[in-house]
Amino acid sequence: MAMTKKQQILAAARGEKLEKLPFGARIDVWYNYHSAHDTLPDRYKGWSQTDILRDQGAGAQKRFFSLTREEYRDMEVVEKHDPPYITTEYHTPVGTVAKKEVFDTSEGPWIKYEMEKLFKSEKDYPVLKYVMEHTEAADDFEEYYKLREEIGEDGMVMTASGGLWSPVQRVMREIIGYELFFYELVDHPARVEEMIEMVKDLERRKLKVAIKSDLELFNICANWSDDIQTPVFRKYFVPWFREVGDILHSHGRLVMAHTDGEMRRLNHMFRETGIDVAEAITPAPQTLVSMKEFREQLGSEVTLWGGIPSILFEPMYSDEDFDNYVKSMFREMAPGYRFIVGMGDNLPFDGDINRVRRVVELIDKYGRLPIEAQE
Amino acid sequence: MADMSLLAQALDQGDREKTVELTRKSLDGGANPQDIISKGLQAGMAAVGEKFSSGEYFLPDMLMAARAMKAALEVLSPALEKTGIPTIGKVVIGTVEGDMHDIGKNVVATFLSGNGFEVFDLGNNVSVEKFIDGVKEREPEILGMSALLTTTMPVMGRVIKALGELGLRSSVKVVVGGAPVTQDYASYIGADGYAHDGGRAVPVCRELIGK
Numbered sequence: 148m149a150m151t152k153k154q155q156i157l158a159a160a161r162g163e164k165l166e167k168l169p170f171g172a173r174i175d176v177w178y179n180y181h182s183a184h185d186t187l188p189d190r191y192k193g194w195s196q197t198d199i200l201r202d203q204g205a206g207a208q209k210r211f212f213s214l215t216r217e218e219y220r221d222m223e224v225v226e227k228h229d230p231p232y233i234t235t236e237y238h239t240p241v242g243t244v245a246k247k248e249v250f251d252t253s254e255g256p257w258i259k260y261e262m263e264k265l266f267k268s269e270k271d272y273p274v275l276k277y278v279m280e281h282t283e284a285a286d287d288f289e290e291y292y293k294l295r296e297e298i299g300e301d302g303m304v305m306t307a308s309g310g311l312w313s314p315v316q317r318v319m320r321e322i323i324g325y326e327l328f329f330y331e332l333v334d335h336p337a338r339v340e341e342m343i344e345m346v347k348d349l350e351r352r353k354l355k356v357a358i359k360s361d362l363e364l365f366n367i368c369a370n371w372s373d374d375i376q377t378p379v380f381r382k383y384f385v386p387w388f389r390e391v392g393d394i395l396h397s398h399g400r401l402v403m404a405h406t407d408g409e410m411r412r413l414n415h416m417f418r419e420t421g422i423d424v425a426e427a428i429t430p431a432p433q434t435l436v437s438m439k440e441f442r443e444q445l446g447s448e449v450t451l452w453g454g455i456p457s458i459l460f461e462p463m464y465s466d467e468d469f470d471n472y473v474k475s476m477f478r479e480m481a482p483g484y485r486f487i488v489g490m491g492d493n494l495p496f497d498g499d500i501n502r503v504r505r506v507v508e509l510i511d512k513y514g515r516l517p518i519e520a521q522e
Numbered sequence: 523m524a525d526m527s528l529l530a531q532a533l534d535q536g537d538r539e540k541t542v543e544l545t546r547k548s549l550d551g552g553a554n555p556q557d558i559i560s561k562g563l564q565a566g567m568a569a570v571g572e573k574f575s576s577g578e579y580f581l582p583d584m585l586m587a588a589r590a591m592k593a594a595l596e597v598l599s600p601a602l603e604k605t606g607i608p609t610i611g612k613v614v615i616g617t618v619e620g621d622m623h624d625i626g627k628n629v630v631a632t633f634l635s636g637n638g639f640e641v642f643d644l645g646n647n648v649s650v651e652k653f654i655d656g657v658k659e660r661e662p663e664i665l666g667m668s669a670l671l672t673t674t675m676p677v678m679g680r681v682i683k684a685l686g687e688l689g690l691r692s693s694v695k696v697v698v699g700g701a702p703v704t705q706d707y708a709s710y711i712g713a714d715g716y717a718h719d720g721g722r723a724v725p726v727c728r729e730l731i732g733k
């Protein structure tokens with residue numbers, strides 16, 4: 148009996164040999180934009196993303212933030228909604244911190260950005276410590292199971308135990324803010340490290356809850372790029388990945404990172420992390436790394452998922468350019484095991500949806516495994 | 523005479539205290555503040571930019587150098603009151619409308635500023651009209667635009683088109699960058715330059731204005 152698309156993706160993630168390249172496509176940027184502007188092609192008006200991908204013949208990737216939600220005790224958390232902004236205040240016995248976020252998907256991508264970070268100055272450290280220590284994890288499986296049922300065997304729900312970020316990234320990007328994080332790390336290293344430990348503890352509580360779900364592939368970190376400094380990465384990120392990876396592997400689960408940025412500085416350390424799948428791999432011309440280099444640098448024990456940069460779907464590239472790129476990329480990946488074809492990281496809003504079908508057809512013609520090595 | 527190479531080295535290492543100390547020492551020793559900037563601080567910043575582009579340095583190294591540079595300029599500020607900080611050109615910069623991402627743009631702005639450009643940062647989520655107003659008001663040699671998203675990068679093309687329609691295109695060189703942007707895309711929308719990263723932005727801008 149033929150394997151389903153989900154089975155193919157998971158088999159490649161586990162390193163099993165397949166007859167042809169699996170394909171897991173992501174189109175939510177394109178879909179959200181055209182749904183919001185009522186500009187979906189006539190054929191697809193009223194269709195779901197999954198049904199469009201079924202029609203195109205590709206496996207689906209459906210994003211979902213988290214398997215858990217945060218619950219707070221011994222503090223008052225007040226949310227004020229002023230679309231697209233959400234202000235959240237945490238009133239604790241040791242002080243108050245607040246953040247202002249914008250969340251919007253109407254232009255395509257998930258725009259989730261903290262206009263005002265929780266951390267403003269050194270006086271916020273004890274308050275943030277209190278917030279983290281008094282936050283508990285509760286399961287939020289209902290939405291996940293709904294999505295899993297919608298996709299069925301035609302693809303994967305891509306989610307995590309606690310949101311997009313790994314703990315250090317959450318401190319860096321969401322709580323303190325990028326530039327200030329590095330200044331604080333130089334000026335008050337003990338304070339920052341204590342905060343990282345607090346967030347890790349919270350993530351451990353979330354993982355204990357999330358592992359009760361049946362999710363096979365856990366996304367444990369997202370949006371890797373040049374901005375995750377390599378020495379910081381080795382010191383703070385790698386031990387966390389190994390810890391979480393060991394826990395998930397002992398439960399028979401796989402571990403993934405969304406590595407869609409410029410990876411030239413991070414690739415050589417990927418193998419230290421124990422992560423099984425590098426997803427949303429975005430090669431040249433959008434970054435400085437070719438797929439061949441990705442394969443060489445990440446080694447044969449890591450499954451690569453991606454390979455077609457978003458920009459290739461743009462109208463500036465003809466169908467012929469697109470086909471030539473994909474065919475050449477397949478050859479670079481020869482023999483093609485431990486590889487899932489995908490986008491790095493999405494179909495852009497002005498991309499041609501029918502290029503998804505082109506990829507399916509190119510896989511049928513040129514993606515039979517093993518692929519012959521490039522001369 | 524103060525050793526400007528030591529100052530450049532301190533900045534290269536992102537050592538704020540040492541940079542400030544050596545700047546103060548150079549100034550007290552009678553060095554020309556303009557020389558301290560061009561031969562010490564800007565030389566250090568240029569080295570950091572090159573090391574970032576070559577992969578030796580990381581983004582935080584650039585941030586630390588920029589912070590040290592800013593602290594040193596504060597020391598020099600009273601001495602520069604009459605002459606001002608020497609500049610090699612004006613840059614108006616921003617992240618395009620619909621895009622809230624500003625890490626890359628901030629690094630580029632800081633680096634341009636540290637390398638002698640006068641930078642007017644319009645922030646993020648900048649509309650076509652605001653870019654045009656910035657060009658009209660500041661009359662820069664360079665307009666820099668950044669986009670992190672494939673959904674927002676077409677805005678860069680719209681700004682270039684608007685500059686043309688308003689007869690402003692020949693007055694300013696346009697440099698673009700950001701994660702999804704490539705050299706091909708920059709050429710496709712009619713930009714004059716493309717910078718893959720913060721380190722590349724400085725030489726690209728210098729080359730475009732011939733300095």
